[in-house]
Amino acid sequence: MQSRHGGPYRLGILGGGQLGRMLALAAAPLGIRTIVLDPGGVSSPAGQVCPGSLTGSFTDPAAIRDLASIVDVLTVEIEHVDAVALSCAASSSGIQVHPSPSTISLIQDKLLQKEAMAKHGVPMGKFKGVDSEAELLVAAKVCGEQIRYCINRKSYAMYVLERFSPHTHTHTHTHTHTNL
Numbered sequence: 001m002q003s004r005h006g007g008p009y010r011l012g013i014l015g016g017g018q019l020g021r022m023l024a025l026a027a028a029p030l031g032i033r034t035i036v037l038d039p040g041g042v043s044s045p046a047g048q049v050c051p052g053s054l055t056g057s058f059t060d061p062a063a064i065r066d067l068a069s070i071v072d073v074l075t076v077e078i079e080h081v082d083a084v085a086l087s088c089a090a091s092s093s094g095i096q097v098h099p100s101p102s103t104i105s106l107i108q109d110k111l112l113q114k115e116a117m118a119k120h121g122v123p124m125g126k127f128k129g130v131d132s133e134a135e136l137l138v139a140a141k142v143c144g145e146q147i148r149y150c151i152n153r154k155s156y157a158m159y160v161l162e163r164f165s166p167h168t169h170t171h172t173h174t175h176t177h178t179n180l
Contacts, residue, residue, distance in 0.1 A: 001030075001031065001032065001072075003033075003072050004072055005070065005072070007033075008031050008032065008033045009031065009032045009033065009072050010032070010033050010034075010035060010070065010071040010072050010073075011023075011027055011032050011033070011034045011035070011071060011072070011073055011074075011075065012034075012035050012036075012037065012067045012068065012070070012071030012073070012074045012075070013034055013035070013036045013037070013046060013050075013074075013075055013076070013077055014037050014038075014058035014064065014067070014074065014075070014076045014077070014078070014081045014086070015036070015037075015038055015046075015058050015076055015077040015078035015081070016036040016037070016038025016040055016041075016044030016045060016046035016047045016050075016053065016077075017038075017044065017045055017046065017077055017078060018045050018046075019046075019077040019078070020034075020036055020038070020044070020045065020046030020050075020077035021045040021046040021048070021049055023046070023075075023077060024036070024046050024049050024050050025049060028049075034046070034050045035050060035052055035053055035054065035067065035070060035071055036050045036053040036054070037053070037054045037056055037057075037058050037063055037064065037066075037067045038053065038054075038055070038056075038058065039055065039056065039057055039058075040055070041053055041054060041055030041056075042055075046077070054066060054067055058076070058078065058080070058081045058082075059080070059081060059082045059085070060082075060085075061082060061085035061088070061089070064081075064082065064085045064086055064089045065085075065088075065089040065092065065093070067089070068089035068090055068092070068093040068095055069089075069093055071095065072095060073095055073096050073097070073098065074086065074089075074090055074095060074096070074097045074098075075097070075098050075099075076099070076104060079104060079107050079108055080108070081104065083101040083102075083104040083105040083108065084101070084105075086101045086104065087101035087102075111127075111129045114127050126142075128142075
């Protein structure tokens with residue numbers, strides 16, 4: 001594949017973690033050059049195998065524009081990017097983004113993601129959006145003794161509400177992941 005910039009085709013990756021590294025290593029035998037945008041730059045796991053990677057935040061609109069201006073297509077290896085900035089950078093550079101910024105926005109909100117999956121018939125357990133601890137306790141009464149809940153956005157946090165007693169309203173929380 002030939003790049004619009006001349007030379008090998010260039011894939012831009014927002015995020016330089018282990019997934020980005022695996023993607024870069026898989027792209028190399030295909031003749032695709034990868035350039036990563038990550039706060040760790042060339043020191044990030046992906047940056048270590050991607051010469052010329054950029055140091056910067058994958059939520060910084062200017063850094064995303066800089067990356068978009070030197071690649072042929074953009075992708076992400078982490079969902080915590082600025083999807084609006086990604087869309088604007090891709091439009092101004094005339095390049096494609098996969099997955100699309102609208103898909104990234106959808107998966108950034110776990111409730112919207114579950115609603116979309118349910119709408120398309122994907123089997124899953126019961127779920128309900130709640131905005132307060134009081135609503136969470138009502139949901140616990142409906143769903144049973146143990147429920148899992150998570151923060152909708154900017155988090156991989158998962159909590160477990162255990163030993164809920166509808167009579168005493170006592171409950172314990174088990175934190176299983178950390179917020180970003």
